[in-house]
Amino acid sequence: MENSSIETPMNEKVLTRNIGPDLVPTDMAAYEANGGYRAFHKVMSGMSPADCLEVIEASNLRGRGGAGFPTGMKWSFVPMGEKCSPGHKYLVCNADEMEPGTFKDRLLMECDPHQLIEGMILAAYTIEADRSYIFIRGEYVVAIERLEQALADCYKKGYLGENILGSGFDLEMHVHTSAGRYICGEETALINALEGKRANPRAKPPFPQVSGLWGRPTIVNNVETLCNISHIIDKGPEWFQSLGLGEDAGTKLYGASGHVKNPGCWELPIGTPVREILEKHAGGMAEGRKLKGFLPGGGSTDFLVEEHLDLPMDYGSIGAAGSRMGTGTMIVLDDQTCPVGMVLNLIRFFAHESCGFCTPCREGLPWTRQVLEDIEAGHGRKEDLETLLRQVKYIGAMGNTHCALAPGAMEPLQSALKYFQSDFEAHVEQGCCPYVSDIKAPGLKAPDIKQTQGESA
Amino acid sequence: MSEQQVIQSDIALSVEEIRQIDAELAHMPQKSGAAIDALKIVQRQRGWVSDESLIAIARHLDMSPEALEGVATFYNLIYRQPVGEKVVLFCDSVSCWICGCDSVKQKISEKLGVDYGETTADNQYTLIPVPCLGACDKAPVMMVGDDLHTNLNNEKIDQVFSNRTGLNKTGSNQTGADTTGEGEDA
Numbered sequence: 001m002e003n004s005s006i007e008t009p010m011n012e013k014v015l016t017r018n019i020g021p022d023l024v025p026t027d028m029a030a031y032e033a034n035g036g037y038r039a040f041h042k043v044m045s046g047m048s049p050a051d052c053l054e055v056i057e058a059s060n061l062r063g064r065g066g067a068g069f070p071t072g073m074k075w076s077f078v079p080m081g082e083k084c085s086p087g088h089k090y091l092v093c094n095a096d097e098m099e100p101g102t103f104k105d106r107l108l109m110e111c112d113p114h115q116l117i118e119g120m121i122l123a124a125y126t127i128e129a130d131r132s133y134i135f136i137r138g139e140y141v142v143a144i145e146r147l148e149q150a151l152a153d154c155y156k157k158g159y160l161g162e163n164i165l166g167s168g169f170d171l172e173m174h175v176h177t178s179a180g181r182y183i184c185g186e187e188t189a190l191i192n193a194l195e196g197k198r199a200n201p202r203a204k205p206p207f208p209q210v211s212g213l214w215g216r217p218t219i220v221n222n223v224e225t226l227c228n229i230s231h232i233i234d235k236g237p238e239w240f241q242s243l244g245l246g247e248d249a250g251t252k253l254y255g256a257s258g259h260v261k262n263p264g265c266w267e268l269p270i271g272t273p274v275r276e277i278l279e280k281h282a283g284g285m286a287e288g289r290k291l292k293g294f295l296p297g298g299g300s301t302d303f304l305v306e307e308h309l310d311l312p313m314d315y316g317s318i319g320a321a322g323s324r325m326g327t328g329t330m331i332v333l334d335d336q337t338c339p340v341g342m343v344l345n346l347i348r349f350f351a352h353e354s355c356g357f358c359t360p361c362r363e364g365l366p367w368t369r370q371v372l373e374d375i376e377a378g379h380g381r382k383e384d385l386e387t388l389l390r391q392v393k394y395i396g397a398m399g400n401t402h403c404a405l406a407p408g409a410m411e412p413l414q415s416a417l418k419y420f421q422s423d424f425e426a427h428v429e430q431g432c433c434p435y436v437s438d439i440k441a442p443g444l445k446a447p448d449i450k451q452t453q454g455e456s457a
Numbered sequence: 458m459s460e461q462q463v464i465q466s467d468i469a470l471s472v473e474e475i476r477q478i479d480a481e482l483a484h485m486p487q488k489s490g491a492a493i494d495a496l497k498i499v500q501r502q503r504g505w506v507s508d509e510s511l512i513a514i515a516r517h518l519d520m521s522p523e524a525l526e527g528v529a530t531f532y533n534l535i536y537r538q539p540v541g542e543k544v545v546l547f548c549d550s551v552s553c554w555i556c557g558c559d560s561v562k563q564k565i566s567e568k569l570g571v572d573y574g575e576t577t578a579d580n581q582y583t584l585i586p587v588p589c590l591g592a593c594d595k596a597p598v599m600m601v602g603d604d605l606h607t608n609l610n611n612e613k614i615d616q617v618f619s620n621r622t623g624l625n626k627t628g629s630n631q632t633g634a635d636t637t638g639e640g641e642d643a
Contacts, residue, residue: 098549100589180533196492198531257552257593
């Protein structure tokens with residue numbers, strides 16, 4: 001376990017301060033011994049919901065699930081006090097981590113479940129919610145077990161239930177295990193799933209903050225977002241802002257997967273340059289491989305390439321470069337892995353996970369998949385590249401689809417067409433995948449691809 | 458639906474299943490809200506959700522069987538066909554793909570003698586692909602029952618399924634034990 005008390009703000013561990021290299025889970029006693037539930041006691045003994053909201057708004061915390069919406073602003077849309085019709089209000093934690101290449105929330109829930117629960121209690125208090133759910137994917141067996149245990153411990157201590165610590169505040173909290181499907185991560189689809197329905201996203205407006213679960217005001221926040229709350233309340237918005245290196249505030253769990261030397265997940269100041277994450281923390285590329293590109297924050301973000309390595313990993317910088325920071329967990333593409341194959345894998349995933357509600361997504365994504373399968377198998381034609389560009393244009397346009405799934409699916413494709421155009425062309429010209437593949441075609445020669453990164457932009 | 462069928466449908470749920478479903482109903486404003494929970498409760502008891510079970514659950518929740526079927530077939534982890542004693546959830550998403558999951562999948566198929574959606578002849582394992590399991594720094598990964606297995610390669614597959622001799626469709630294996638597949642926490 002690391003002692004963070006003497007560290008400078010630049011290296012301060014906040015969300016992972018209780019998570020050591022041995023990954024031993026933190027129980028109630030250990031959590032409280034290291035300052036856990038201090039913010040909770042502070043709030044219960046004298047802060048109003050409005051006080052809490054002010055602190056979170058001032059902190060500039062932005063949602064860590066991928067969209068980066070300001071958390072305080074989201075909460076501020078919930079009707080409060082007498083302005084809200086009588087009935088329940090809900091706080092829901094989105095723990096349905098299914099974005100391909102994302103593995104940060106699992107760590108937070110398995111190793112420090114109380115940090116999430118404390119954040120949820122404070123969030124629920126701020127929006128005056130009396131019911132809360134942790135919507136977690138069913139495959140996270142270990143996290144589910146540890147959260148259930150942590151919840152039981154909270155009920156036993158009177159941190160959950162009726163009239164919490166004599167404050168008059170009531171809160172029930174349940175773990176809801178999902179039955180699968182990527183689309184459940186979309187907040188209105190998640191709400192439908194919680195209501196026992198098919199997880200089709202809902203039309204907005206009305207927004208969940210006003211009419212969500214069972215038609216009542218509902219806030220849905222990502223695990224990592226909620227894990228920040230207790231620290232902000234405890235140490236204040238100025239401290240939180242001081243943690244970030246650029247415009248954004250706080251720390252961020254960054255990760256890298258693919259053929260890097262040391263794949264993993266690290267808590268770093270938000271705004272840490274991509275190069276530092278990939279070279280210092282991930283240890284650079286694996287032996288004999290070179291960087292070809294990377295998806296900065298999950299499967300539904302645009303590729304970036306070498307020229308972007310010195311960008312800070314924050315919402316604005318990555319957005320300005322034509323991608324999204326998304327979940328902050330990078331998927332690295334090396335020079336010996338076929339970019340067409342990688343995009344095909346992603347499009348297969350999105351086509352499979354489409355909820356089927358709207359036509360561009362239900363029919364369009366399988367069409368895209370088919371075109372990519374043809375190209376990857378060596379049956380592609382020159383005009384297929386035009387077809388892909390048209391699909392990107394029409395499926396990728398927000399407003400043509402019911403939700404963000406299909407536009408998200410188009411992000412890695414459109415950027416692959418931009419940065420790796422020569423790879424697509426080589427597949428068509430050579431009538432096969434030019435990449436060495438020890439899986440499907442052992443013994444093929446090294447790829448004969450001219451590097452055109454960025455020049456076709 | 459006739460009275461006779463209604464009675465049969467109720468019988469299709471055990472007392473314990475009804476108790477658990479009713480516990481979920483207690484904090485739902487609408488009965489249909491417990492649809493997914495009820496399907497999971499029955500599946501936990503029986504391994505899968507048969508037509509008879511589905512009809513019984515629908516009756517219990519005041520839903521049409523068609524509406525409940527719409528819910529049941531939407532979700533990856535509700536099984537409308539019988540599965541083996543353990544389900545192998547094999548991740549074929551992007552990080553695992555980059556790290557060579559295709560060859561690992563081939564190895565599993567050879568070892569167990571099944572492809573996606575199939576169950577071994579001795580009813581021990583059903584192989585299903587699963588979206589990203591959130592352990593991408595240890596790719597390729599899979600779950601066997603409740604246990605996560607990481608950094609998979611051919612040797613690892615041999616260890617995890619060490620009780621299989623390969624292409625074993627005879628059901629001759631007696632142990633049923635996953636001898637080395639202890640759970641790994643991420």
